[in-house]
Amino acid sequence: MEAHSKPEGVAQRPLIVADGLVKTYRMGAEVVKALDGVSLTIAEGEFVAIMGPSGSGKSTMMNLIGALDVPTTGTLAIDGRDIGALDSDELADLRNRSIGFVFQQFNLLPRTTALRQVMLPMLYAHPKPENPEELARHRLEQVGLGDRLNHHPRQLSGGQQQRVAIARALVNNPKILLADEPTGALDSKTSDEIMRLFTTLNAGGITVVLVTHEPDIAEWASRRVLFKDGHIVEDVRHAHRGVADRGMVSAAQRGSEAAE
Amino acid sequence: MTLLDCLRVALTALKANLLRSILTTLGIVIGVASVIILVAVGTGASSEVDRQINALGTNTLIVSSGDRRMGGRSSGAGSDRPLAEADMVAIRDKVSGVVAISGQLNGSGPVVYGNANWTTNLSGIHAEFNAVKDWPVASGRELTPSDIRSNAKVAMIGVTVAKQLFGENDPIGAMIRVKNVPFQVVGVLAAKGQSGVGRDQDDTVLMPMSTARGRIVGRSQVQNDQIGMIHVKIDPQISLVDAQEDIENLLRQRRPPLPGGEDSFSVRNLAEFMKARNEVLNTLSYLLAATSVISLVVGGIGIMNIMLVSVTERTREIGLRMAVGGKGRDIMRQFLVEAVTLCLFGGLIGIAIGVGAAALVALYAQWPVVVSPSVIALAMAAAAATGVFFGYFPARRASQLNPIDALRSE
Numbered sequence A: 001m002e003a004h005s006k007p008e009g010v011a012q013r014p015l016i017v018a019d020g021l022v023k024t025y026r027m028g029a030e031v032v033k034a035l036d037g038v039s040l041t042i043a044e045g046e047f048v049a050i051m052g053p054s055g056s057g058k059s060t061m062m063n064l065i066g067a068l069d070v071p072t073t074g075t076l077a078i079d080g081r082d083i084g085a086l087d088s089d090e091l092a093d094l095r096n097r098s099i100g101f102v103f104q105q106f107n108l109l110p111r112t113t114a115l116r117q118v119m120l121p122m123l124y125a126h127p128k129p130e131n132p133e134e135l136a137r138h139r140l141e142q143v144g145l146g147d148r149l150n151h152h153p154r155q156l157s158g159g160q161q162q163r164v165a166i167a168r169a170l171v172n173n174p175k176i177l178l179a180d181e182p183t184g185a186l187d188s189k190t191s192d193e194i195m196r197l198f199t200t201l202n203a204g205g206i207t208v209v210l211v212t213h214e215p216d217i218a219e220w221a222s223r224r225v226l227f228k229d230g231h232i233v234e235d236v237r238h239a240h241r242g243v244a245d246r247g248m249v250s251a252a253q254r255g256s257e258a259a260e
Numbered sequence B: 001m002t003l004l005d006c007l008r009v010a011l012t013a014l015k016a017n018l019l020r021s022i023l024t025t026l027g028i029v030i031g032v033a034s035v036i037i038l039v040a041v042g043t044g045a046s047s048e049v050d051r052q053i054n055a056l057g058t059n060t061l062i063v064s065s066g067d068r069r070m071g072g073r074s075s076g077a078g079s080d081r082p083l084a085e086a087d088m089v090a091i092r093d094k095v096s097g098v099v100a101i102s103g104q105l106n107g108s109g110p111v112v113y114g115n116a117n118w119t120t121n122l123s124g125i126h127a128e129f130n131a132v133k134d135w136p137v138a139s140g141r142e143l144t145p146s147d148i149r150s151n152a153k154v155a156m157i158g159v160t161v162a163k164q165l166f167g168e169n170d171p172i173g174a175m176i177r178v179k180n181v182p183f184q185v186v187g188v189l190a191a192k193g194q195s196g197v198g199r200d201q202d203d204t205v206l207m208p209m210s211t212a213r214g215r216i217v218g219r220s221q222v223q224n225d226q227i228g229m230i231h232v233k234i235d236p237q238i239s240l241v242d243a244q245e246d247i248e249n250l251l252r253q254r255r256p257p258l259p260g261g262e263d264s265f266s267v268r269n270l271a272e273f274m275k276a277r278n279e280v281l282n283t284l285s286y287l288l289a290a291t292s293v294i295s296l297v298v299g300g301i302g303i304m305n306i307m308l309v310s311v312t313e314r315t316r317e318i319g320l321r322m323a324v325g326g327k328g329r330d331i332m333r334q335f336l337v338e339a340v341t342l343c344l345f346g347g348l349i350g351i352a353i354g355v356g357a358a359a360l361v362a363l364y365a366q367w368p369v370v371v372s373p374s375v376i377a378l379a380m381a382a383a384a385a386t387g388v389f390f391g392y393f394p395a396r397r398a399s400q401l402n403p404i405d406a407l408r409s410e
């Protein structure tokens, strides 16, 4: 993939525009406010890390951005479409075309080869691509699994399984890649490999939003959004740093940043 | 998601739980197998019954000595008085509507021609026998009244006997020895096939009643005017039941009742007998039809149950499919295809068992058993319909899952 770096500081087209998002869950008589007035704009090409304590509403926010759910009040536009106005079939199409999901638990299908896993989103695409197998193979090669096409999840390491999941998320050329704690089930070395892959993909132009609890994972991103009790309490941009750059960060530096 | 994609997913899922899948389809297997057997044996049997009724003639009565309860046989020593020539003459003269009438006195014994030797049924008959039984000769001639009067040693033989004694040669005019008495073959009967109870009706030699009585059935056991049973053919314009009553009344005058007060004879209407048998077959058919419907329903409930289990087990998979763009109808179709595949799989096994069982029935019951392609299509359609009907509820439940809840489930 051609790694063109995007111009820093230049306003990109807004891809995700959230305004006053409220999401409440009713648990019997009790009402839980998972999101309590969240406004956030993410431009095309950004690499955003969402952080915050457990229960602060990160996953809830990701589900909304991923068009898996609709807000209780407030508006959310994904790629120019107001998800509150879409029916469930239109939401499914939006997820299929514009969004790729990566989960903490990988969510691969059992007894299914890597190739078939990656072909899955194309089953639901309209129009169907003519050469789904070739596209899937290409994506698996891109994540470094060109030699594992016919392996089942059982026969792959955790890192490899997550790469299959990433290849699957990418196969329909989405604009947004969403990852809720993608490295949560991986050791630190494997986590770094996955983050390097995300950085490369982001450099290729895809917008990446990920949730993490680990500060040194968040460092790979160019913007950090901190959630607390359903609110955004902090939103900082770093200077964007490329893959090569990132690879040279010393262990000491990483340790000191983590301590912040 | 195309049907082919659905089928691939369904097969993967079913293979993953192979034993469970097979056990689940058992009800469908039984249901489909009984549909096949039902239709195959049912159509075969009813056409066979029709054929037998036609062969018996719908307007024929059989009079025999002995009471009805004993099925026309002797009901005890001393109480049996055989039917005599005079009884036959009385029926012919006094009962209206008699078209043809003949006695039939049965025995058996060896028949010899050259080196060929064959033990067969021997019957003494009257000249109208062929007419009563609708049983013409294929070659040669029938017995004449003068053959009967003159104790002629002439015989008509059935095709089985002809084949055993003469092979491919023409028996007409040949001299055979029946119980060491020389007879001339004057006719070969048309092939008649099996009787309702599976006896080969072509394995017989027919000769004049008088000749049979004297020489064949055994002098010591036979009274000199005995004629065995009497076949009576009634004019189709006349009610068979009325004719039956007339005969009964006539014979009651001629023959004293048994010590218990019962008639010492019976008049049977074989067509009615066969119809009763047909009703038994119909009842069996209803039972089998009920079995197949019940099996399909029970099997369908089993399918529904296992599909609900499957939907629960694969909730995460459903969530994932929805997350990557699967719509409710895609999920629905996937599970419907899975249920139908399961049922069709059971249907195929059921067809194999049903066809096998039908073949066995054909072998032992000697019925023409018919397994037509339309029966197989019907059975498969029934299986598929069961799959759609009982798969609908679980599939709809799957399609209505909320993607987030589904993804989060364990």
Ligand SMILES: Nc1ncnc2c1ncn2[C@@H]1O[C@H](COP(=O)(O)OP(=O)(O)OP(=O)(O)O)[C@@H](O)[C@H]1O
Residues within 6 Å of the ligand: A025, A026, A027, A032, A033, A034, A052, A053, A054, A055, A056, A057, A058, A059, A060, A061
């Ligand atoms: N389906 C639901 N029903 C009821 N309450 C819910 C539901 N989903 C989330 N919540 C509640 O909403 C709040 C935010 O949950 P959320 O999953 O977004 O937190 P999070 O920031 O992702 O936490 P974690 O870091 O532990 O994953 C929590 O209090 C949670 O209990």
Ligand SMILES: [Mg+2]
Residues within 6 Å of the ligand: A058, A059, A060, A180
């Ligand atoms: Mg979470």
